[in-house]
Amino acid sequence: MNALTQTGAPAEKLHDCRDAFAETLERLAAGNDTIVAVCNDSVGSSKLGGFKSKFPERLVNVGIAEQNMIGVGAGLANGGRLPFVCAAACFLTGRALEQIKADISYSNANVKLIGISSGMAYGELGPTHHSIEDFAWTRVLPNLPVIAPCDRIETAAAVEWAASYDGPCFLRLSRVGVPDLLPEGHVFVPGRANLLRDGKDVTLIANGTLTHRILKAAALLAERGVEARVLNMATVRPIDEEAIISAARETGAILTAEEHSIFGGLGSAVAEVVVDHQPVPMKRLGVPGVYAHTGSAEMLLDEYGMAPLAIAEAALALVKRK
Amino acid sequence: MQTQELERMARQIRRRDLQAVFEAGAGHIGGEMSAIDILTALYFRVLRIYPDQPKHPGRDRFVLSKGHTACALYITLAKRGFLPEDEISTFLKPGSRLNGHPNCNKVPGVETNTGPLGHGLPVAVGMAKAAKLSGADYRTFVMTGDGEMQEGSNWEAIMAAAQFGLDNLTLVVDHNRFQQGAALADTNDIAPLRPKLEAFGWEVTEINGNAMAEVVTALEYRGARPHCVVAHTNKGHGISFMQDRVDWHHKVPNKEQYEIALAELSEAL
Numbered sequence: 001m002n003a004l005t006q007t008g009a010p011a012e013k014l015h016d017c018r019d020a021f022a023e024t025l026e027r028l029a030a031g032n033d034t035i036v037a038v039c040n041d042s043v044g045s046s047k048l049g050g051f052k053s054k055f056p057e058r059l060v061n062v063g064i065a066e067q068n069m070i071g072v073g074a075g076l077a078n079g080g081r082l083p084f085v086c087a088a089a090c091f092l093t094g095r096a097l098e099q100i101k102a103d104i105s106y107s108n109a110n111v112k113l114i115g116i117s118s119g120m121a122y123g124e125l126g127p128t129h130h131s132i133e134d135f136a137w138t139r140v141l142p143n144l145p146v147i148a149p150c151d152r153i154e155t156a157a158a159v160e161w162a163a164s165y166d167g168p169c170f171l172r173l174s175r176v177g178v179p180d181l182l183p184e185g186h187v188f189v190p191g192r193a194n195l196l197r198d199g200k201d202v203t204l205i206a207n208g209t210l211t212h213r214i215l216k217a218a219a220l221l222a223e224r225g226v227e228a229r230v231l232n233m234a235t236v237r238p239i240d241e242e243a244i245i246s247a248a249r250e251t252g253a254i255l256t257a258e259e260h261s262i263f264g265g266l267g268s269a270v271a272e273v274v275v276d277h278q279p280v281p282m283k284r285l286g287v288p289g290v291y292a293h294t295g296s297a298e299m300l301l302d303e304y305g306m307a308p309l310a311i312a313e314a315a316l317a318l319v320k321r322k
Numbered sequence: 323m324q325t326q327e328l329e330r331m332a333r334q335i336r337r338r339d340l341q342a343v344f345e346a347g348a349g350h351i352g353g354e355m356s357a358i359d360i361l362t363a364l365y366f367r368v369l370r371i372y373p374d375q376p377k378h379p380g381r382d383r384f385v386l387s388k389g390h391t392a393c394a395l396y397i398t399l400a401k402r403g404f405l406p407e408d409e410i411s412t413f414l415k416p417g418s419r420l421n422g423h424p425n426c427n428k429v430p431g432v433e434t435n436t437g438p439l440g441h442g443l444p445v446a447v448g449m450a451k452a453a454k455l456s457g458a459d460y461r462t463f464v465m466t467g468d469g470e471m472q473e474g475s476n477w478e479a480i481m482a483a484a485q486f487g488l489d490n491l492t493l494v495v496d497h498n499r500f501q502q503g504a505a506l507a508d509t510n511d512i513a514p515l516r517p518k519l520e521a522f523g524w525e526v527t528e529i530n531g532n533a534m535a536e537v538v539t540a541l542e543y544r545g546a547r548p549h550c551v552v553a554h555t556n557k558g559h560g561i562s563f564m565q566d567r568v569d570w571h572h573k574v575p576n577k578e579q580y581e582i583a584l585a586e587l588s589e590a591l
Contacts, residue, residue: 060451068444068478076447078433080379081455096440103445107426107435
């Protein structure tokens, strides 16, 4: 068997999804004066500078106080406002998880939680600032769609959807640049995966910053005559059971990849469906239950076996188990 | 309602609360007895509310942050017409919407789900801030326990309320001096509350929280800053053998104790 090689693809234009979030929020806020942005001294990191200058009275900055931030969000919703609560994902979810449970999820408050710089986006700042547990923490909570868009187009579409949806949700965004993957004008439908490439030999599933990596892995697999189906699965809850069951039935093997701990995230969610409905061999790629050492998100993803070439190799090994 | 009528209503609520806890075999009777005068004043005098339209946008908001005293809230809401009075007999029963902590999606008049301590005040700050943003003239009230003020989230919210200039927010601290396991003073004594709240930019009023006239005056007051009413109360108020006894935080009276307590509360009617 020949070794896989990296394809010499031209340099891609990469986008920070926070920009798409901020632009969309500002556009929506211009037409809806109930929209407020709530943050924890995170105007810059949440890219809320434009919002602040356009709608200064509608920026509610609670200071460095995440528990209060979530409660204030719930109260604003009770008072008829439409709050987008924006903070670094690690603090938003980890520091205020009980507030997210009781005040948002259990109370079913119409609050949009925007986790910025999720995964290992803060790279060299270290594991205190990494948010590789947030899928696990949030996807067990009822009433709370959990969504990790894969590019700027899906980010904008998901923000539009969130504003129109009467209920809470958690949008998990990164600051790490990603290429455009979905077509302009894409409409976000929660709980529905997007077929980015079809194949019959194996299915690759990812979201967020990993979707473009599995697409590249699929191209490498095609060079070896292995046709991979590629699903972008932004919504971790409610998960697209139908797409997963079809993938298991029609391709016989599923690989997942995520910028999250291997425990409790997208891979776990997919595995739950596979085990219940259509058991097939699976491989889950993610951060392998460790605190990362110093490095950028891109470097760490590569180290944890999520470079396109390594993903393709893992898929080849998986196909052999069919 | 005038003071005497309010006092009479509070006694009726106390009697019903005692009965509900006795029949359910569980509850938080001590902290309910301490808070009932405040609840009564709010629902029968101070709050602008619409029992037939519990989500009316212009309603005043009340958040029971000490959610473990839900039974007293349910009875007060029932007496005020938010839910049928005979439903109180389902308290803690299988399938009842009246569980041990209030659920805003099931019980009309409940604004947000509470139970874990230190949640109600941040949510109330958001409610009051929402009124500032929209120009609505509703007021927001929230009641915490005094032990609950040990939760750091409350102090985050206290800072924010002052920063936001929330003169439409009133915090009532049910200062009964006891928490679940011991006296406040023997646990993490945050008393006196007044200088702490004042240092954070609040206006503070101290009252006897079991004296109806004082309760009404303090709750009706609205100043230029967020207002904290430190309500000095007695845990188990109205029932002699429960009063100021930490073990009555969530103890359930036996038949003999129930009869004695009922007689004491009835005597005052």
